[in-house]
Amino acid sequence: MKTKAKVFDFLAPTAVILILLIVWQMSCIIFNISFHLLPKPTEIFLALNNNFISVIYPDMLVSLTVMLLGYLIAVPLGFVIAAISSQFKLAVRMITPVLIILMVTPMATLVPEFKLFWGVSQSVKILVVILQCTPVIAVNSITGFTHVSPDKQNLMKALGCGKWETFFRVTIPNAMPQIFTGLKLGCILCTIAAMSADLSVGQGGLGYRIAVSSSMSATDTAYAAILVAAVIGVLLYSLVSKIESKVVTWK
């Protein structure tokens, strides 16, 4: 039964994607859509095949490095901000609006200002990813940490546990589902932030490749780069979901 469910979980979305690709391909042919506007899926896969080693792979490495470094810094940073601020009601009320402002601000638009301080470098891109991901991880973690039922806390008091023992034994495990929601949203945002930063900073990366290819009318290569970025994002999200299934075993 479990194997059947797993097979279905894989086949169902694969079938949907295949159907969409077929509809896309047929639409381009039937409606004679210009290559420069929307290349066919077959053209995109061909471009991917032809340009992968020479063009797309080096850019993919740049973007992957930026995304992973940014994300791996954002995760503990967001967690620590949430862990400390959730201990004080006033701190939560003070910090949450700031985090929300950061969440809704497209950080890539601030890149020109960052470049003034740090110059044109990969560090600016990593900073963009950190600034975009940390708030969403922190806000979701704060929500998890501050929504522990009083009776769960009272049991710890009845057993003589102090604030920090209660935090590690109860608050953190209780918050795990919410924390992982933040981590998964962070994956999505880190992909978008990295692509946007590539566009603004340059110096390689898939976002840079998309911009350069589009400007040279190599739309198929641009879409190939988009496809690779999407696959990286999906793989990162799947990895975090897999970790979640191992950690949050009770759901």
Place this chain on the structure above:
Amino acid sequence: MENPIISIKNVNKTFDTRKHKIQALQDINMEFGKGELVSIVGPSGCGKSTIIRLIDDIIKPTDGTITVDGLTYDNNKPISKEMIRKLGFIFQISNLYPWLTVRENVLLPLKIHGLSGSEYEANMEHLLKYVDMEKYADVYPAELSGGMSQKAGVIRGMIHKPQMLMMDEPFGALDENTRETLNIELLKIWKETGMTIIFITHNVEEAVLISQRVYVMSSHPGRVTAELKIEFDKPRDLDLITDLKFAEYCTKIENLIGRIELAQIK
């Protein structure tokens, strides 16, 4: 009472909410003897649960004194770990932690109190069997029914062999048959262990069946209005429910509560 193990003297408790203060308890005076099983009954909101939370040091009184096993609580400091080990608490809703299995939940007090050894493990297995839960020991709470969760919660409260046990409507969520069975099981455990038990319940029959004394409370604010000794010549089993004296005790307590509720409506 001579040498009560738990003594509550002139205790008041006021809760501060955002809009106003709520006086939950007013001038409470109660005593519990060593090894007694005493129930507290009363209408909802009369502060029954607040009293046992005060004894268990989950909350502090606004004023008054609470003395447990010779130690008078400091209203500004938590009680010592040694005292906490003597106390057990069973919540109204099982309150099992969803991320721990039944076994891990039940063993949690032992882990926190630093108690280990085959004696406690054997006690756990014995208690799980007592309540028909041994098959579910490695299951997560989400997979249990409400009644099963509550049974696990009850075992968790007793696992570290406390000297004094606070039970906050522990069987309220269970069906009548299971509740009656567990009431008798509780009496057996009480006789075996000699624990002092304070039992909160809405169910007057339950209180009369298991208790040696019953405190009756009124609400708004919570006050003690009556204290009854419950004495039977017969053994306390389910047959007692048909006894005339049993019915008289129940009627007396229900009348007391009824009068309280009527007075509040007026």
